Amino acid sequence: AKTRASLAENVETLFRRAKAIDEDFFEELEEILIAADVGVKTALALVDELREAAAEQKIRDAAELKPLLVEKLVALMAEGQEGASLNLNPDGLTVILFVGVNGVGKTTTIGKLAHRLKQEGKKVLLAAGDTFRAGAIEQLEAWGRRVGVEVIRHQAGADPAAVIYDAIQAAKARGADVLLCDTAGRLQNKANLMEELKKIVRVIAREVPGAPQETLLVVDATTGQNALSQAKTFGEAAKVTGIVLTKLDGTAKGGIVLAIRRELGVPVKFVGLGEKPDDLVPFDAEPFVAGLFAG
Amino acid sequence: MLFESLTSRLQETFQKLRGKGKVTEADVKEAMREVRLALLEADVSLDVVKDFIARVRERAVGQEVLKSLTPAQQVIKIVHDELTALMGGQAAKLELAPTPPTVILMVGLQGAGKTTTTGKLARYLQKQGKKPLLVAADVYRPAAIRQLQVLGEQIAAPVFTMGEGADPVDIAKAGVEHAKGERLDVVLIDTAGRLHVNEELMDELARIRDAVQPTEILLVVDAMTGQDAVNVARTFHERLGLTGVILTKLDGDTRGGAALSVRAVTGCPIKFAGMGEKLDALEPFHPDRMASRILGMGDVLTLIEKA
């Protein structure tokens, strides 16, 4: 995967091609960022800041500007993030809610995270809160079997908040450490579906003080500028605490999370690199930034 | 909307030039900068934007705008016309084989909406009096077969499956044979989502194609796709020879610039738009409406009338 490529190497190629720092250089940099889905506004702002820094520090050689840019982007993505660790409740049940638009990878990420937490020795339970999409419950159950974790479910068409409520009672009764709650994919402009999500959040908060400890917005790396609007709207409806960036094993760079981080401050916690149980890794800013400049 | 619409920005640009009396080539260049921004903000891929701007600029400086009293409207009109033309002008139809069954192969990235759209197309065909068969050739995604079966139940369409243990190529072949035996008109083959860079799985699709010779090979594309749309569409087209595209999730608030990217790199018509999760939420694709949407202006038609 591109994100795994060495940071130094990739940024190197950009700066090696450029000789002097002129307008062409900045324009090329801007285009690289836009082509990585960073967005025009954020790309322009980042390049402007770099242009200022270059003037201020009287930097004329592209090679000298390189560490500045890399530092800047890595710092932006990594600031205040110690190993992208999850906020887990040390003494009691942790509830993690997964939200996002349709087809981004919520259910799959739950399967992968269950696998990861189980390997860390945690007792994990899954809640089949997507009662809407055809086969969604069976999909989560298949993941439960695959990674050896129990799934609490109702019938298709049931009230999702009721499923989550039951799952919380089951998690308490069984002394589970972590409950991972799946929800149906929903587009952020559907007011009724966002209300349904708020109801789920209310149930969780009422049943477990301090929960949900994490509300993770799952974002598909292939997504363009709409992901910023997703982060805003889901953030308002469900207080998103972190992002999982999926499908980074393709050629998409996922640059929109740079804009999300810059405008909303939401950190990326995990990255999805495939469809297998092991294909979820903690977010690491360096290879991510390297990936923006790759190929 | 996150961004100011192009209309108001262009009007602002040309407003500054009023009084000077005459629009110059430099002014058009300035206007093109605004158009470029609008397209990039709508997620049209960078290379596609560059080509497009070059073409529009040529037309714009070819007198139309320079002489106009309403240069902003003229630019919008040219941009809108060119966008609509690039996206195919007219709404495109589904091709049917002269002798049934027609075979339709659904392909695309993970989570794009293939399985749902397979169900929607079946529903659409039923309404035209056809008898479709759904074929479950995704043996990888957990419960993918179950998902297709549930959709089949919802519309009372038969679903052909051989379980998760069978080879997708064999499933596709057997599905077509089954349709012939049962005298069903259209075979819709749902395949697993895959990355365009996954050689093995792309090869699997090529083998399915060779085995069942589909009339339509439809790439299902999420309307929220960003800059990567060109890479995805180009690779799928090169490997399979697509016949059309279906854009999903257009019921969201994305501008949907991917439509332009995909159309530009494949030359294939966009045949349908997915407008929701329910099986009746499939509409014919309208290039002119999509052009307005990408530009972020519902008011474009009235403006053009004034121009």
Ligand SMILES: Nc1nc2c(ncn2[C@@H]2O[C@H](COP(=O)(O)OP(=O)(O)OP(=O)(O)O)[C@@H](O)[C@H]2O)c(=O)[nH]1
């Ligand atoms: N290549 C790749 N595919 C992924 C990744 N994560 C998820 N997928 C695939 O993306 C598709 C959609 O994943 P789901 O987990 O069903 O997505 P979802 O958000 O739960 O979808 P809905 O519930 O329908 O909204 C499936 O085919 C997954 O296997 C990833 O990191 N890389």
Ligand SMILES: Nc1nc2c(ncn2[C@@H]2O[C@H](COP(=O)(O)OP(=O)(O)OP(=O)(O)O)[C@@H](O)[C@H]2O)c(=O)[nH]1
């Ligand atoms: N809002 C909306 N959701 C859609 C549309 N089309 C599909 N979806 C949803 O998108 C998600 C993914 O759809 P699927 O049909 O499972 O996608 P897929 O391409 O078959 O996914 P994989 O088989 O995992 O690759 C589901 O939640 C669908 O309900 C649409 O037009 N609008």
Ligand SMILES: [Mg+2]
């Ligand atoms: Mg799901």
Ligand SMILES: [Mg+2]
């Ligand atoms: Mg599918």
